[in-house]
């Protein structure tokens with residue numbers, strides 16, 4: 089073919105540079121370049137950790153799901169004044185007490201000091217009048233004839249939360265590196281913060297490759313619905329990414345040129361591509377990466393499904409951007425998300441690796457001779473229960489799943505403990 093425009097010319101040049109095809113996935117080993125599944129995750133995590141950290145100052149609500157760049161130190165004592173822990177009466181000295189008119193309410197100014205032998209009605213959260221010796225809950229006393237009588241012994245200091253009980257101004261509340269959860273937002277607000285300094289979410293651009301993809305209606309005439317665009321943006325957001333765009337590119341030269349353009353000029357921290365990772369006639373990902381001077385960090389993983397997945401870096405380790413190439417088969421793409429995208433994004437966001445855990449599998453699970461398998465499972469109280477419809481092109485199993493079980497090469501016996509990768513919505517691990 090003679091290139092007819094610059095896009096085609098760029099593609100021709102890219103293809104001319106290719107000296108190899110990706111790991112020949114049709115063989116039993118997943119191709120000689122395939123790395124073991126645990127190593128692929130490790131490489132992805134290290135790649136993310138090697139990138140120079142960015143920080144930003146955000147209003148509290150914007151920090152949810154991000155990681156604290158600096159330690160969180162209290163800007164105030166907590167509580168910041170002596171506080172009533174109950175609705176009832178502030179009293180001074182031994183009873184019975186003479187009832188003073190007026191209520192001491194939460195949020196009001198400094199109350200008058202209380203005289204010895206006096207009681208004043210007080211609300212939970214109100215400032216304790218000076219010289220108060222105890223608070224008596226309303227259900228533990230009676231008021232008659234302007235006098236207050238306690239129904240039970242009164243201990244000095246009872247139901248008073250003293251200033252600084254939880255922390256003093258300047259105390260370390262949380263170390264740098266902590267994940268900002270809803271509870272952390274609450275604590276930060278209580279401690280006087282309006283905003284936080286955090287690591288921003290990694291920005292991700294999604295490029296869905298394929299000529300056969302429909303964006304609406306039913307499949308027809310050899311065309312199929314694009315199952316990945318609707319799935320990937322929310323999934324990546326649950327993994328902690330800020331998804332800047334999802335674009336669909338054709339398998340034609342213009343699509344390849346657009347891919348090259350995105351790989352070389354995108355401002356996203358991570359480009360996630362789908363499809364085009366294998367060795368078909370229009371599988372452009374490898375040639376385009378080569379043309380862009382990308383360095384392949386992972387080129388095929390010994391995992392089923394998903395073995396043609398790849399991870400590449402554009403630029404140097406500290407300031408570079410990454411490309412995660414997900415295979416086009418939808419469950420294979422999920423496998424790539426959990427194998428490469430998740431550890432990479434966690435590390436870029438400054439988050440710790442996810443805690444590992446295992447569950448005993450229900451029933452024998454066949455294995456691949458050499459490769460790890462990721463199998464959709466439901467989690468009941470005791471077991472990981474493998475689901476049907478786990479073929480590379482199927483989403484039916486994973487859509488009903490809580491997690492993917494990691495089945496080692498050669499399979500697992502019933503009851504064997506398998507590592508379990510929670511799906512983000514099942515574990516609630518990210519707050520988006």
Ligand SMILES: Nc1nc2c(c(=O)[nH]1)N[C@H]1C(S)=C(S)[C@@H](COP(=O)(O)OP(=O)(O)OC[C@H]3O[C@@H](n4cnc5c(N)ncnc54)[C@H](O)[C@@H]3O)O[C@H]1N2
Pocket residue numbers: 111112113114115296297298300301312313314315316317362363364365366367368371393394395396414415416417418420480481
């Ligand atoms: N000769 C070989 N052929 C293939 C190999 C191999 O090793 N040697 N590996 C197979 C495996 S395994 C996978 S996985 C796929 C990976 O293919 P690509 O990443 O190049 O993806 P495509 O060829 O573009 O598509 C594969 C498959 O997925 C469907 N697809 C693609 N995008 C979408 C989407 N957005 N929504 C729904 N379905 C999508 C596409 O129609 C194809 O059916 O390669 C095998 N071949």
Ligand code: MOO
Pocket residue numbers: 391392393394395396415417420480481
């Ligand atoms: O490995 Mo492919 O990823 O089986 O679908």
